[in-house]
Amino acid sequence: MAVTERQAVRDEAPPALRLRLLGGFHLSRGEDDGGGQVDVSVSGQQLLALLGLRGPATRSVLAGTLWPDVTEERARACLRTAIWRLNTASSAVADPRPGVLALSGRVRLDVQDFTVTARRILTASAEGTGAACASLMGMGELLPGWYQDWVVFERERLHQLRLHALEALSARLVVREQYAPALEAALECTRIDPLRESAHRAVVTVHLAENNLAEAMRHFKAFRGLLRTELGIEPSEQFRTMVRHALT
Known part of the structure; x- marks a missing residue:
């Protein structure tokens, strides 16, 4: 099964993560904040917040927005690292189509x-x-x-x-x-x-x-x-x- 197909199947499941941006960043498992906090790096927090506020975006736009003061190559490397760390901890990021990232359907x-x-x-x-x-x-x-x-x-x-x-x-x-x-x-x-x-x-x-x-x-x-x-x-x-x- 292709990566995008696996993601689509996973996204059909009920929301398993709760992302709170109002009052401060907080990512937790379950429908409310009582399900256990998920530790997220600073770059991961920024990526999730940007996707949550702006919606799906290309990798180039995300990299340029989050790391505007470094080279494009370095920004893309930082983005790859942030994605890897996030999906290792929570599977909070999806790739609905090539070159585009979005919040997983598991995130509320x-x-x-x-x-x-x-x-x-x-x-x-x-x-x-x-x-x-x-x-x-x-x-x-x-x-x-x-x-x-x-x-x-x-x-x-x-x-x-x-x-x-x-x-x-x-x-x-x-x-x-x-x-x-x-x-x-x-x-x-x-x-x-x-x-x-x-x-x-x-x-x-x-x-x-x-x-x-x-x-x-x-x-x-x-x-x-x-x-x-x-x-x-x-x-x-x-x-x-x-x-x-x-x-x-």
């Missing part, structure tokens, strides 16, 4: 789970909002302490996706009159990004929906003070109009 990735949840919130109904709220509230930052350009880009992308999902979740919960989790989601947005006006509008929206005018005004004034102190600007006309209409 937390970033993928988060992305599916966030996009479902942004595009679908409010079903399962309790689990979605818990998922969005509990996630950590993508690979803290990693400063490669490709990590920084993906970190910001996921950061923005999370904020938009939390705001959408808050708005959807307000419609369902589930004000406590709606407020929790909105406040989480303000914790993540204290200067994000749309997040503060979401908080005020929840307070107004509950007819808590005093709470709404208190939050608005606190945000206005923060903007003046940090940026020397005022809240948008949209936000000020929203508050004025609530008081009339």
Whole structure:
């Protein structure tokens, strides 16, 4: 049986590895982190993270991205070593077609789970909002302490996706009159990004929906003070109009 055929058969098996990138790198056996940690070299961690975040890629792209400061020949040698070490320990890397590498189908990735949840919130109904709220509230930052350009880009992308999902979740919960989790989601947005006006509008929206005018005004004034102190600007006309209409 060819190598790719053997890999395809192996990838049909249920996920046997759990790769966590949110909150820090962690590879473990089994469906959760209790299955036993797999030790991975630094280069192996970077390879798995890149494949998890960017998807399948050619060997030349992977080598050039991970080892940009060495010759192409040396970068390819480093990549071969990283692959050998990874597959000796975990069989986490697959070769779906010649010259291309990808995460094995045996790997379950937390970033993928988060992305599916966030996009479902942004595009679908409010079903399962309790689990979605818990998922969005509990996630950590993508690979803290990693400063490669490709990590920084993906970190910001996921950061923005999370904020938009939390705001959408808050708005959807307000419609369902589930004000406590709606407020929790909105406040989480303000914790993540204290200067994000749309997040503060979401908080005020929840307070107004509950007819808590005093709470709404208190939050608005606190945000206005923060903007003046940090940026020397005022809240948008949209936000000020929203508050004025609530008081009339």
